Amino acid sequence: xxxxxxxxxxxxxxxxxxxxxxxxVPASEYPRVYADGRVTFRVHFPAAKSVRLEGGQGxxxxxxxxxxxxxxxxxxTLPPTVMGxxxxxxxxxxxxxxxxGSQTFFGYSKQTSGIEIPDPQLISSDLVTAPVIxxxxxxxxxxxxxxxxWYHSQLTGNWRRCFVYTPPGYFGVDHAAARYPVLYLxxxxxxxETGWSRQGGINFIMDNxxxxxxxxxxxxxxxxxxxxxxxxxxxxxxxxxxxxxxxQPDPSEAYLRPDSKAFGAVLTGELIPFIDRTYRTVAxxxxxxxxxxxxxxxxxxxxxxxxxxQFSYIGTFSGSQFSTARGxxxxxxxxxxxxxxxxxxxxxxxxxxxxxSKVRLLWMGAGTAELALNEALRENAEKxxxxxxxLTEYHSPGTAHEWQTWRLCLNKFAPLLFQxxxxxx
Amino acid sequence: xxxxxxxxxxxxxxxxxxxxxxxxVPASEYPRVYADGRVTFRVHFPAAKSVRLEGGQGxxxxxxxxxxxxxxxxxxTLPPTVMGxxxxxxxxxxxxxxxxGSQTFFGYSKQTSGIEIPDPQLISSDLVTAPVIxxxxxxxxxxxxxxxxWYHSQLTGNWRRCFVYTPPGYFGVDHAAARYPVLYLxxxxxxxETGWSRQGGINFIMDNxxxxxxxxxxxxxxxxxxxxxxxxxxxxxxxxxxxxxxxQPDPSEAYLRPDSKAFGAVLTGELIPFIDRTYRTVAxxxxxxxxxxxxxxxxxxxxxxxxxxQFSYIGTFSGSQFSTARGxxxxxxxxxxxxxxxxxxxxxxxxxxxxxSKVRLLWMGAGTAELALNEALRENAEKxxxxxxxLTEYHSPGTAHEWQTWRLCLNKFAPLLFQxxxxxx
Numbered sequence: 149x150x151x152x153x154x155x156x157x158x159x160x161x162x163x164x165x166x167x168x169x170x171x172x173v174p175a176s177e178y179p180r181v182y183a184d185g186r187v188t189f190r191v192h193f194p195a196a197k198s199v200r201l202e203g204g205q206g207x208x209x210x211x212x213x214x215x216x217x218x219x220x221x222x223x224x225t226l227p228p229t230v231m232g233x234x235x236x237x238x239x240x241x242x243x244x245x246x247x248x249g250s251q252t253f254f255g256y257s258k259q260t261s262g263i264e265i266p267d268p269q270l271i272s273s274d275l276v277t278a279p280v281i282x283x284x285x286x287x288x289x290x291x292x293x294x295x296x297x298w299y300h301s302q303l304t305g306n307w308r309r310c311f312v313y314t315p316p317g318y319f320g321v322d323h324a325a326a327r328y329p330v331l332y333l334x335x336x337x338x339x340x341e342t343g344w345s346r347q348g349g350i351n352f353i354m355d356n357x358x359x360x361x362x363x364x365x366x367x368x369x370x371x372x373x374x375x376x377x378x379x380x381x382x383x384x385x386x387x388x389x390x391x392x393x394x395x396q397p398d399p400s401e402a403y404l405r406p407d408s409k410a411f412g413a414v415l416t417g418e419l420i421p422f423i424d425r426t427y428r429t430v431a432x433x434x435x436x437x438x439x440x441x442x443x444x445x446x447x448x449x450x451x452x453x454x455x456x457x458q459f460s461y462i463g464t465f466s467g468s469q470f471s472t473a474r475g476x477x478x479x480x481x482x483x484x485x486x487x488x489x490x491x492x493x494x495x496x497x498x499x500x501x502x503x504x505s506k507v508r509l510l511w512m513g514a515g516t517a518e519l520a521l522n523e524a525l526r527e528n529a530e531k532x533x534x535x536x537x538x539l540t541e542y543h544s545p546g547t548a549h550e551w552q553t554w555r556l557c558l559n560k561f562a563p564l565l566f567q568x569x570x571x572x573x
Numbered sequence: 574x575x576x577x578x579x580x581x582x583x584x585x586x587x588x589x590x591x592x593x594x595x596x597x598v599p600a601s602e603y604p605r606v607y608a609d610g611r612v613t614f615r616v617h618f619p620a621a622k623s624v625r626l627e628g629g630q631g632x633x634x635x636x637x638x639x640x641x642x643x644x645x646x647x648x649x650t651l652p653p654t655v656m657g658x659x660x661x662x663x664x665x666x667x668x669x670x671x672x673x674g675s676q677t678f679f680g681y682s683k684q685t686s687g688i689e690i691p692d693p694q695l696i697s698s699d700l701v702t703a704p705v706i707x708x709x710x711x712x713x714x715x716x717x718x719x720x721x722x723w724y725h726s727q728l729t730g731n732w733r734r735c736f737v738y739t740p741p742g743y744f745g746v747d748h749a750a751a752r753y754p755v756l757y758l759x760x761x762x763x764x765x766e767t768g769w770s771r772q773g774g775i776n777f778i779m780d781n782x783x784x785x786x787x788x789x790x791x792x793x794x795x796x797x798x799x800x801x802x803x804x805x806x807x808x809x810x811x812x813x814x815x816x817x818x819x820x821q822p823d824p825s826e827a828y829l830r831p832d833s834k835a836f837g838a839v840l841t842g843e844l845i846p847f848i849d850r851t852y853r854t855v856a857x858x859x860x861x862x863x864x865x866x867x868x869x870x871x872x873x874x875x876x877x878x879x880x881x882x883q884f885s886y887i888g889t890f891s892g893s894q895f896s897t898a899r900g901x902x903x904x905x906x907x908x909x910x911x912x913x914x915x916x917x918x919x920x921x922x923x924x925x926x927x928x929x930s931k932v933r934l935l936w937m938g939a940g941t942a943e944l945a946l947n948e949a950l951r952e953n954a955e956k957x958x959x960x961x962x963x964l965t966e967y968h969s970p971g972t973a974h975e976w977q978t979w980r981l982c983l984n985k986f987a988p989l990l991f992q993x994x995x996x997x998x
Contacts, residue, residue, distance in 0.1 A: 173679075173682060173683045173684065174682065174765075174811065175682065176683075192668075193668050194667055194668070195622075195665075195666035195667045195668060196666075196668070197620075240620075240668070241620035241621075242619055242620045243617075243618050243619070243620060243621070243665070243670075244673065245668075245670045245671075246670070246671060246684070248669065248683050248684075249683075250684075251684060252677050252684040254598075257598060257599065257600065258598045258601075258673050258674075259598065259671070259673075259675075259676060259677040259684065286723050286725070286732050288725065291722060291723060291724070293720050293721065293722050293851075294720065294721040294722075295718050295719065295720045295721075296718065296719040296720075296721070296770070296776075297716060297718050297719075298711050298716060298776070299716070300711070300713065307711050319851065319852070324749060340599075345721070351721075351723070386599065426718075426744065427744070
């Protein structure tokens with residue numbers, strides 16, 4: 149996406165009432181966002197009989213009808229909308245189509261329109277010179293970088309792509325001998341390895357939290373501690389074995405979906421070695437964390453809890469790994485037993501002292517507007533604490549099963565990583 | 574895009590007649606490509622009255638109607654189609670929509686469906702183990718990498734993104750002191766800085782040509798000389814000045830479109846310094862080339878010919894910088910005078926000896942199926958040779974104003990770069 153250079157200032161003389169969303173393609177005037185968070189969508193579908201807007205929880209809770217103006221333009225203005233990134237699309241006479249005026253993002257297992265709604269506190273601020281910078285937007289300081297790699301997986305039999313974030317300074321001559329810890333960070337179901345960079349703003353989130361840009365706007369982010377310099381690796385969470393599959397199953401398989409059965413084996417057997425020989429990493433469990441959102445959170449738990457020799461830090465953002473009272477029926481349908489600290493994940497939580505000595509951080513977050521997952525998080529965190537498991541719990545106020553929750557989770561999670569680990573320089 | 578792991582083999586027992594295109598989103602069965610280059614498109618648009626396929630020159634020369642099957646599925650099979658990457662979309666009752674089954678690519682100033690048609694010689698080959706690898710596909714050797722950077726431009730007043738390719742070995746400890754020459758490489762009109770990586774396959778083209786993977790398939794690429802290790806930088810070609818604009822105009826402005834007037838100033842004043850301080854570059858004209866496709870080719874000429882103190886190598890792929898006899902009317906309409914070696918670009922070609930001593934490579938390519946541009950190339954190359962300007966001319970057989978032409982141009986152009994320059998190690 150692009151970024152606002154000057155934001156909406158409705159109070160300024162002659163100011164625009166609304167400006168094109170930063171997620172629009174260049175020169176596209178719609179959708180437009182207002183200073184108060186309203187959004188106007190407008191498309192030219194002259195032959196359509198009905199056009200409805202559908203999309204993420206924070207944008208609209210159900211389909212919203214657009215009105216036609218007689219010249220083939222369909223328009224709707226939503227009331228003030230939850231800030232952050234929302235997927236959306238139009239239902240045109242039963243056909244789901246993207247907005248030609250917006251960028252697309254990989255979600256719902258296909259390319260899908262997306263819109264970024266800025267924080268109200270950002271309105272009238274100047275991203276370039278003002279001290280108020282969203283924690284997921286570019287900043288005037290030194291920049292980290294994103295790297296794209298392709299690697300061939302023997303386990304899956306195909307080419308896979310991963311993205312790697314390196315922090316500011318990684319390529320500086322004064323850091324030529326520095327080694328960095330690594331966070332493996334996964335996307336959600338229906339998304340891919342581009343999610344954290346395109347929807348999430350991973351490089352800006354990490355830059356800001358590493359540089360300690362704590363003036364970065366907005367109460368829940370302000371005051372965040374500075375994170376250690378680290379590498380972040382984002383792989384594709386879908387992976388199935390090519391024939392013949394390895395004789396020895398990876399222990400993570402029992403906790404992975406059919407379409408990601410090979411993910412733990414690929415991550416630990418192929419991706420980590422590739423990263424460790426390509427980047428200057430701290431190549432041991434002291435310097436390795438794993439986290440993910442939604443499906444990716446469940447995968448992080450599945451892989452880390454069955455490979456504690458390889459990971460010391462674990463994070464799950466809106467992860468669905470725990471069945472809860474409310475979710476018991478769904479869990480049963482998925483043949484997942486209710487969460488129990490005694491038996492789940494092979495009983496890894498049963499020995500609290502051993503677990504607490506090995507796992508330096510078990511971090512669980514969710515948004516309060518994703519009701520079932522948030523309730524599951526509270527219930528199961530309580531269960532774990534009763535079993536004397538040390539963990540950190542976070543509830544992002546008012547955010548749903550959407551990227552704003554996961555941006556905030558990462559912003560809170562990252563500063564807690566690798567604080568105890570020795571980093572060789 | 575993904576890549577074929579096993580390709581279509583219609584002769585194999587029980588073989589599929591066709592396989593999903595590599596450019597499909599995961600699990601999407603359509604479009605499907607046949608071994609002979611035929612393609613079947615199929616979409617579910619139940620409320621549509623008419624559905625037509627439209628797209629790039631190599632895919633279909635005009636709209637092609639799809640037939641409905643009574644259950645809302647619309648299908649068409651195209652006869653054997655030109656290999657390479659083609660943009661396409663559907664016209665549904667006058668509304669232009671993308672194929673939900675395909676990835677999208679930035680073209681035509683918005684997100685647009687794209688399909689990759691493999692070379693007939695690739696059919697039945699095995700990309701992983703077979704020696705036959707397309708020169709724009711991944712290979713079993715060491716991999717280069719792509720890097721994404723954001724930088725703030727004072728000249729335009731906004732954040733800009735660029736992509737950087739580094740060759741295999743760049744990050745190896747044995748190369749820690751190596752410096753690399755840099756090719757600045759631009760996209761075409763309606764595209765952006767993602768074009769060369771997503772549509773073009775820049776990293777695979779460069780890897781293969783640097784590693785000397787001359788077994789890389791297909792006559793026009795086989796036998797290509799090995800290229801020097803180099804960095805490639807891909808920026809956005811659109812750039813206009815923020816107010817107040819600099820008092821001193823950049824000399825390139827006279828030859829740039831209104832929507833890219835600031836491009837030369839940004840490239841030479843902001844991007845090159847950013848790259849030179851971020852990467853281990855040969856930071857002088859001996860180690861600097863510029864090239865581009867279509868609009869980007871014109872921009873490469875505009876910037877290089879007005880900044881010969883900064884560039885020694887120039888390439889234009891299907892560039893429209895030259896008006897020709899056939900194009901004279903269009904050129905006049907664009908107030909561009911007919912090309913003349915005596916007067917064009919401020920008369921830089923008038924002093925052939927000086928030009929030839931400064932410019933180590935002037936390279937011009939086009940596809941023979943893009944008739945007007947190809948003719949313009951022949952005419953103007955002849956004019957330049959008559960004026961004793963040294964140049965290299967390339968005509969890609971049978972390819973149109975599409976990415977296959979530009980992939981081939983890069984494959985031919987890259988090995989000629991920096992062969993004379995001293996690279997400090």
